[in-house]
Amino acid sequence: MRPARGGRASATSRCSSRPSPAARRRWRTWSGPWRSPTSRCCSTTTTARSSPPRPTSPCPRVPLDVSPLRAGIELRDVWFRYGPGKPWVLRGVDPTIPAGHTVALVGLNGAGKSTLVTLLCRFCDPTSGSLSWDGADYRDLRADALRGRIATVFQDFMRYELTARENIALGDLPAMEDSSRLTAAAGAVRLHHTITSLPKGYDTLLTRTFLDQQDDDDPETGVLLSGGQWQRVAIARTLLRNRCDLMILDEPGSGLDAEAEHEIHQRLRELRQGRTSVLISHRLSAVREADAIVVLPQGRVVEQGSHDALMAAGGHYARLFHIQAGGYRSDTAEAPA
Numbered sequence: 001m002r003p004a005r006g007g008r009a010s011a012t013s014r015c016s017s018r019p020s021p022a023a024r025r026r027w028r029t030w031s032g033p034w035r036s037p038t039s040r041c042c043s044t045t046t047t048a049r050s051s052p053p054r055p056t057s058p059c060p061r062v063p064l065d066v067s068p069l070r071a072g073i074e075l076r077d078v079w080f081r082y083g084p085g086k087p088w089v090l091r092g093v094d095p096t097i098p099a100g101h102t103v104a105l106v107g108l109n110g111a112g113k114s115t116l117v118t119l120l121c122r123f124c125d126p127t128s129g130s131l132s133w134d135g136a137d138y139r140d141l142r143a144d145a146l147r148g149r150i151a152t153v154f155q156d157f158m159r160y161e162l163t164a165r166e167n168i169a170l171g172d173l174p175a176m177e178d179s180s181r182l183t184a185a186a187g188a189v190r191l192h193h194t195i196t197s198l199p200k201g202y203d204t205l206l207t208r209t210f211l212d213q214q215d216d217d218d219p220e221t222g223v224l225l226s227g228g229q230w231q232r233v234a235i236a237r238t239l240l241r242n243r244c245d246l247m248i249l250d251e252p253g254s255g256l257d258a259e260a261e262h263e264i265h266q267r268l269r270e271l272r273q274g275r276t277s278v279l280i281s282h283r284l285s286a287v288r289e290a291d292a293i294v295v296l297p298q299g300r301v302v303e304q305g306s307h308d309a310l311m312a313a314g315g316h317y318a319r320l321f322h323i324q325a326g327g328y329r330s331d332t333a334e335a336p337a
Protein backbone atom coordinates (compact mmCIF):
# COMPACT_ATOMS: atom_id res chain seq x y z
CA MET A 1 0.00 0.00 0.00
CA ARG A 2 1.36 3.40 -0.93
CA PRO A 3 0.18 6.97 -0.51
CA ALA A 4 -1.36 8.48 -3.62
CA ARG A 5 1.16 9.84 -6.05
CA GLY A 6 1.69 13.57 -6.32
CA GLY A 7 0.68 14.38 -2.74
CA ARG A 8 3.95 16.09 -1.96
CA ALA A 9 3.99 18.22 -5.11
CA SER A 10 0.44 19.45 -4.69
CA ALA A 11 0.90 20.20 -0.98
CA THR A 12 4.04 22.20 -1.70
CA SER A 13 2.43 24.26 -4.42
CA ARG A 14 -0.58 25.02 -2.23
CA CYS A 15 1.71 26.10 0.59
CA SER A 16 3.45 28.61 -1.61
CA SER A 17 0.70 31.22 -1.15
CA ARG A 18 1.93 32.87 2.01
CA PRO A 19 -0.55 34.44 4.47
CA SER A 20 -0.63 38.21 4.86
CA PRO A 21 0.92 39.75 8.03
CA ALA A 22 -2.60 40.69 9.23
CA ALA A 23 -3.79 37.11 8.80
CA ARG A 24 -0.73 35.80 10.66
CA ARG A 25 -1.49 38.15 13.59
CA ARG A 26 -5.07 36.83 13.71
CA TRP A 27 -3.91 33.22 13.84
CA ARG A 28 -1.45 34.01 16.61
CA THR A 29 -4.24 35.40 18.82
CA TRP A 30 -6.62 32.51 18.08
CA SER A 31 -7.43 30.98 21.46
CA GLY A 32 -9.27 27.87 20.30
CA PRO A 33 -7.64 24.57 19.42
CA TRP A 34 -4.61 25.31 17.30
CA ARG A 35 -5.11 24.64 13.64
CA SER A 36 -2.91 26.79 11.49
CA PRO A 37 -3.88 27.67 7.95
CA THR A 38 -0.61 26.14 6.82
CA SER A 39 -1.50 22.89 8.54
CA ARG A 40 -4.78 22.95 6.66
CA CYS A 41 -2.99 23.42 3.37
CA CYS A 42 -0.75 20.49 4.28
CA SER A 43 -3.43 18.36 5.80
CA THR A 44 -3.88 14.88 4.52
CA THR A 45 -6.89 13.50 2.74
CA THR A 46 -8.07 10.30 4.32
CA THR A 47 -10.14 8.37 1.87
CA ALA A 48 -10.12 4.72 2.87
CA ARG A 49 -8.94 3.51 6.29
CA SER A 50 -7.16 0.62 4.62
CA SER A 51 -4.69 2.75 2.69
CA PRO A 52 -2.46 5.56 3.95
CA PRO A 53 -3.47 9.12 3.13
CA ARG A 54 -1.25 11.39 1.09
CA PRO A 55 2.09 12.20 2.67
CA THR A 56 2.19 15.43 4.61
CA SER A 57 5.01 17.74 3.62
CA PRO A 58 6.76 20.18 5.91
CA CYS A 59 5.60 23.76 5.43
CA PRO A 60 7.31 26.81 6.89
CA ARG A 61 5.65 27.80 10.15
CA VAL A 62 6.43 30.01 13.11
CA PRO A 63 7.26 27.35 15.73
CA LEU A 64 5.24 27.64 18.92
CA ASP A 65 6.51 27.26 22.45
CA VAL A 66 5.33 24.15 24.31
CA SER A 67 3.17 24.51 27.41
CA PRO A 68 3.01 21.96 30.22
CA LEU A 69 0.91 19.00 29.16
CA ARG A 70 -2.68 19.38 30.39
CA ALA A 71 -4.90 17.12 28.28
CA GLY A 72 -2.62 14.66 26.55
CA ILE A 73 -0.87 13.51 23.41
CA GLU A 74 -2.92 12.26 20.52
CA LEU A 75 -1.83 10.33 17.46
CA ARG A 76 -4.09 10.51 14.44
CA ASP A 77 -3.83 7.89 11.74
CA VAL A 78 -0.04 7.83 11.92
CA TRP A 79 1.76 6.04 9.10
CA PHE A 80 5.53 5.83 9.08
CA ARG A 81 8.31 4.27 7.07
CA TYR A 82 12.02 4.99 7.12
CA GLY A 83 12.17 6.06 3.50
CA PRO A 84 10.36 5.91 0.19
CA GLY A 85 10.11 2.33 -0.99
CA LYS A 86 10.87 1.00 2.52
CA PRO A 87 8.24 -1.13 4.27
CA TRP A 88 5.64 0.57 6.41
CA VAL A 89 6.56 0.34 10.09
CA LEU A 90 3.47 2.07 11.51
CA ARG A 91 0.17 1.62 9.68
CA GLY A 92 -2.44 4.08 10.79
CA VAL A 93 -1.93 4.00 14.57
CA ASP A 94 -3.97 6.35 16.71
CA PRO A 95 -3.44 5.79 20.43
CA THR A 96 -3.99 8.60 22.91
CA ILE A 97 -1.77 9.25 25.91
CA PRO A 98 -3.92 11.10 28.44
CA ALA A 99 -2.09 13.43 30.83
CA GLY A 100 -1.41 11.78 34.18
CA HIS A 101 -1.74 8.24 32.81
CA THR A 102 0.67 5.47 31.93
CA VAL A 103 0.28 3.89 28.52
CA ALA A 104 2.23 0.70 27.82
CA LEU A 105 3.19 -0.44 24.33
CA VAL A 106 3.38 -4.16 23.80
CA GLY A 107 4.36 -6.04 20.67
CA LEU A 108 6.82 -8.50 19.24
CA ASN A 109 10.30 -7.55 18.03
CA GLY A 110 10.12 -5.15 15.11
CA ALA A 111 6.50 -4.19 15.78
CA GLY A 112 7.35 -0.49 15.68
CA LYS A 113 7.36 0.42 19.39
CA SER A 114 10.73 2.21 19.42
CA THR A 115 9.81 3.89 16.16
CA LEU A 116 6.78 5.33 17.92
CA VAL A 117 9.16 6.70 20.56
CA THR A 118 11.22 8.47 17.90
CA LEU A 119 8.01 10.13 16.68
CA LEU A 120 6.94 11.09 20.23
CA CYS A 121 10.35 12.76 20.71
CA ARG A 122 10.02 14.24 17.24
CA PHE A 123 13.26 12.84 15.89
CA CYS A 124 11.15 12.03 12.83
CA ASP A 125 7.79 13.24 11.58
CA PRO A 126 5.13 10.77 10.51
CA THR A 127 5.06 9.99 6.81
CA SER A 128 1.39 10.85 7.09
CA GLY A 129 -1.03 11.52 9.92
CA SER A 130 -0.17 13.65 12.92
CA LEU A 131 0.77 13.83 16.58
CA SER A 132 -0.56 16.58 18.79
CA TRP A 133 0.40 17.95 22.21
CA ASP A 134 -2.73 19.29 23.91
CA GLY A 135 -4.25 19.72 20.46
CA ALA A 136 -1.22 21.50 18.93
CA ASP A 137 0.25 19.71 15.94
CA TYR A 138 3.81 18.56 16.71
CA ARG A 139 5.00 20.16 13.48
CA ASP A 140 3.87 23.56 14.75
CA LEU A 141 5.94 23.25 17.94
CA ARG A 142 9.55 24.14 18.66
CA ALA A 143 11.32 20.79 18.62
CA ASP A 144 13.80 21.82 21.34
CA ALA A 145 10.98 23.04 23.61
CA LEU A 146 9.07 19.80 23.02
CA ARG A 147 12.08 17.64 23.85
CA GLY A 148 12.72 19.79 26.92
CA ARG A 149 9.39 18.50 28.23
CA ILE A 150 10.18 14.83 27.60
CA ALA A 151 12.51 12.51 29.50
CA THR A 152 13.36 9.26 27.75
CA VAL A 153 15.27 6.10 28.58
CA PHE A 154 16.15 4.84 25.12
CA GLN A 155 16.62 1.19 24.41
CA ASP A 156 19.97 2.05 22.80
CA PHE A 157 20.99 4.66 25.37
CA MET A 158 24.26 6.56 25.09
CA ARG A 159 27.41 5.82 27.05
CA TYR A 160 29.49 8.96 27.16
CA GLU A 161 33.24 8.94 27.75
CA LEU A 162 32.74 11.30 30.67
CA THR A 163 32.67 11.08 34.45
CA ALA A 164 29.81 9.42 36.36
CA ARG A 165 28.62 12.87 37.47
CA GLU A 166 28.57 14.15 33.89
CA ASN A 167 26.97 11.01 32.50
CA ILE A 168 24.02 11.42 34.86
CA ALA A 169 23.83 15.23 34.84
CA LEU A 170 23.58 15.31 31.05
CA GLY A 171 19.90 14.76 31.75
CA ASP A 172 19.69 18.20 33.32
CA LEU A 173 22.92 20.22 33.32
CA PRO A 174 22.21 22.43 36.39
CA ALA A 175 22.33 19.20 38.43
CA MET A 176 26.05 18.93 37.66
CA GLU A 177 26.78 20.95 40.80
CA ASP A 178 23.77 19.75 42.78
CA SER A 179 24.97 16.68 44.63
CA SER A 180 21.66 16.07 46.38
CA ARG A 181 19.79 15.75 43.06
CA LEU A 182 22.52 13.58 41.55
CA THR A 183 22.67 11.23 44.50
CA ALA A 184 18.86 11.02 44.67
CA ALA A 185 18.69 9.98 41.00
CA ALA A 186 21.55 7.50 41.40
CA GLY A 187 20.09 6.19 44.66
CA ALA A 188 16.71 5.56 43.03
CA VAL A 189 18.33 2.99 40.74
CA ARG A 190 20.69 1.64 43.41
CA LEU A 191 23.73 3.12 41.72
CA HIS A 192 24.90 5.53 44.40
CA HIS A 193 26.99 3.00 46.35
CA THR A 194 28.50 1.63 43.16
CA ILE A 195 29.62 5.13 42.21
CA THR A 196 30.93 6.13 45.62
CA SER A 197 33.09 3.01 45.67
CA LEU A 198 34.79 4.03 42.41
CA PRO A 199 38.32 5.50 42.71
CA LYS A 200 37.14 9.09 42.38
CA GLY A 201 33.47 8.66 43.24
CA TYR A 202 31.17 10.72 41.03
CA ASP A 203 34.23 12.22 39.31
CA THR A 204 35.48 8.87 38.06
CA LEU A 205 35.81 8.63 34.32
CA LEU A 206 33.45 5.96 32.95
CA THR A 207 35.79 4.83 30.24
CA ARG A 208 39.18 3.24 30.22
CA THR A 209 42.19 4.60 28.43
CA PHE A 210 45.21 2.33 28.36
CA LEU A 211 48.26 4.36 27.49
CA ASP A 212 50.81 1.85 28.80
CA GLN A 213 50.97 -0.95 31.35
CA GLN A 214 51.55 1.41 34.28
CA ASP A 215 48.17 3.05 33.72
CA ASP A 216 46.38 -0.09 34.80
CA ASP A 217 45.98 1.00 38.40
CA ASP A 218 45.78 4.71 37.79
CA PRO A 219 42.30 5.99 38.76
CA GLU A 220 42.74 8.81 36.25
CA THR A 221 42.39 6.28 33.47
CA GLY A 222 38.81 5.54 34.53
CA VAL A 223 36.76 2.39 35.03
CA LEU A 224 34.56 0.15 32.93
CA LEU A 225 30.98 -0.45 34.09
CA SER A 226 28.94 -3.55 33.33
CA GLY A 227 26.04 -3.35 30.87
CA GLY A 228 23.49 -3.39 33.69
CA GLN A 229 25.34 -0.65 35.58
CA TRP A 230 25.33 1.48 32.43
CA GLN A 231 21.61 0.89 32.13
CA ARG A 232 21.18 2.30 35.65
CA VAL A 233 23.24 5.34 34.66
CA ALA A 234 20.86 5.88 31.71
CA ILE A 235 17.79 5.55 33.95
CA ALA A 236 19.30 7.89 36.57
CA ARG A 237 19.91 10.44 33.77
CA THR A 238 16.21 10.31 32.94
CA LEU A 239 15.04 10.38 36.55
CA LEU A 240 16.98 13.60 36.99
CA ARG A 241 14.52 15.18 34.57
CA ASN A 242 11.64 14.43 36.92
CA ARG A 243 10.07 17.81 36.26
CA CYS A 244 9.33 16.77 32.69
CA ASP A 245 5.79 16.35 31.44
CA LEU A 246 6.24 13.05 29.65
CA MET A 247 8.46 10.15 30.71
CA ILE A 248 9.21 7.49 28.10
CA LEU A 249 10.78 4.23 29.22
CA ASP A 250 11.82 1.97 26.35
CA GLU A 251 12.82 -1.38 27.84
CA PRO A 252 14.28 0.17 31.00
CA GLY A 253 15.03 -3.20 32.58
CA SER A 254 16.40 -5.13 29.62
CA GLY A 255 20.05 -5.30 30.75
CA LEU A 256 19.41 -5.82 34.44
CA ASP A 257 19.57 -8.96 36.53
CA ALA A 258 16.21 -10.32 37.70
CA GLU A 259 16.39 -8.77 41.17
CA ALA A 260 17.50 -5.36 39.89
CA GLU A 261 14.89 -5.40 37.14
CA HIS A 262 12.12 -6.18 39.62
CA GLU A 263 13.35 -3.44 41.95
CA ILE A 264 13.70 -0.83 39.23
CA HIS A 265 10.29 -1.55 37.74
CA GLN A 266 8.88 -1.21 41.25
CA ARG A 267 10.63 2.15 41.69
CA LEU A 268 9.56 3.37 38.25
CA ARG A 269 6.00 2.35 39.04
CA GLU A 270 6.07 4.62 42.09
CA LEU A 271 7.62 7.45 40.10
CA ARG A 272 5.01 7.13 37.36
CA GLN A 273 2.10 7.62 39.75
CA GLY A 274 0.02 10.54 38.52
CA ARG A 275 2.51 11.33 35.75
CA THR A 276 2.22 10.98 32.02
CA SER A 277 4.37 8.13 30.83
CA VAL A 278 4.88 5.62 28.06
CA LEU A 279 6.34 2.26 29.03
CA ILE A 280 7.66 -0.33 26.62
CA SER A 281 8.59 -3.72 27.98
CA HIS A 282 8.53 -7.29 26.85
CA ARG A 283 8.15 -8.21 30.53
CA LEU A 284 4.36 -8.21 30.72
CA SER A 285 4.35 -8.32 34.51
CA ALA A 286 5.92 -4.85 34.35
CA VAL A 287 3.21 -3.37 32.13
CA ARG A 288 0.13 -4.94 33.71
CA GLU A 289 -0.48 -2.00 36.01
CA ALA A 290 -0.44 0.57 33.22
CA ASP A 291 -3.69 2.51 32.82
CA ALA A 292 -3.87 1.35 29.21
CA ILE A 293 -1.96 -1.27 27.29
CA VAL A 294 -1.70 -0.79 23.55
CA VAL A 295 -0.97 -3.96 21.60
CA LEU A 296 0.91 -3.21 18.44
CA PRO A 297 1.78 -6.18 16.29
CA GLN A 298 3.22 -5.27 12.88
CA GLY A 299 2.61 -1.55 13.17
CA ARG A 300 -1.14 -1.68 13.83
CA VAL A 301 -3.03 -1.25 17.08
CA VAL A 302 -5.09 -4.40 17.42
CA GLU A 303 -6.12 -4.09 21.06
CA GLN A 304 -6.02 -1.55 23.83
CA GLY A 305 -7.32 -1.49 27.37
CA SER A 306 -6.41 -2.37 30.92
CA HIS A 307 -4.67 -5.64 31.77
CA ASP A 308 -7.90 -7.07 33.17
CA ALA A 309 -9.94 -6.06 30.13
CA LEU A 310 -7.40 -7.48 27.70
CA MET A 311 -7.10 -10.71 29.65
CA ALA A 312 -10.89 -11.04 29.68
CA ALA A 313 -10.98 -10.40 25.92
CA GLY A 314 -8.69 -13.38 25.42
CA GLY A 315 -6.96 -11.89 22.39
CA HIS A 316 -3.38 -11.17 21.37
CA TYR A 317 -2.25 -9.75 24.75
CA ALA A 318 -3.81 -12.59 26.72
CA ARG A 319 -2.05 -15.09 24.49
CA LEU A 320 1.34 -13.39 24.99
CA PHE A 321 0.75 -13.16 28.73
CA HIS A 322 -0.11 -16.85 29.00
CA ILE A 323 2.96 -17.81 26.97
CA GLN A 324 5.16 -15.75 29.26
CA ALA A 325 3.46 -16.94 32.43
CA GLY A 326 3.84 -20.53 31.22
CA GLY A 327 7.61 -20.05 31.11
CA TYR A 328 7.63 -19.35 34.83
CA ARG A 329 5.44 -22.28 35.82
CA SER A 330 6.72 -25.54 37.06
CA ASP A 331 3.92 -27.66 38.44
CA THR A 332 2.05 -24.81 40.05
CA ALA A 333 0.38 -22.01 38.11
CA GLU A 334 2.15 -18.78 38.95
CA ALA A 335 2.18 -15.38 37.31
CA PRO A 336 5.56 -14.15 36.02
CA ALA A 337 7.66 -12.42 38.69
Ligand SMILES: Nc1ncnc2c1ncn2[C@@H]1O[C@H](COP(=O)(O)OP(=O)(O)OP(=O)(O)O)[C@@H](O)[C@H]1O
Binds near residue numbers: 082108155
Ligand atom coordinates in the same frame (compact mmCIF):
# COMPACT_ATOMS: atom_id res chain seq x y z
N1 LIG B 1 16.77 3.71 11.59
C1 LIG B 1 16.09 2.78 10.92
N2 LIG B 1 16.16 2.70 9.59
C2 LIG B 1 15.48 1.77 8.90
N3 LIG B 1 14.68 0.85 9.47
C3 LIG B 1 14.57 0.89 10.81
C4 LIG B 1 15.26 1.84 11.60
N4 LIG B 1 14.94 1.63 12.90
C5 LIG B 1 14.08 0.59 12.91
N5 LIG B 1 13.87 0.15 11.66
C6 LIG B 1 12.96 -0.93 11.29
O1 LIG B 1 11.67 -0.62 11.75
C7 LIG B 1 11.00 -1.78 12.22
C8 LIG B 1 10.47 -1.53 13.62
O2 LIG B 1 11.59 -1.37 14.48
P1 LIG B 1 11.40 -0.89 15.98
O3 LIG B 1 12.76 -0.74 16.58
O4 LIG B 1 10.51 0.28 16.03
O5 LIG B 1 10.64 -2.14 16.60
P2 LIG B 1 10.36 -2.51 18.13
O6 LIG B 1 8.92 -2.86 18.23
O7 LIG B 1 10.85 -1.45 19.04
O8 LIG B 1 11.23 -3.83 18.27
P3 LIG B 1 12.00 -4.46 19.55
O9 LIG B 1 10.94 -5.05 20.43
O10 LIG B 1 12.86 -5.49 18.93
O11 LIG B 1 12.78 -3.38 20.21
C9 LIG B 1 12.01 -2.92 12.12
O12 LIG B 1 11.69 -3.67 10.97
C10 LIG B 1 13.34 -2.24 11.97
O13 LIG B 1 14.20 -2.99 11.16
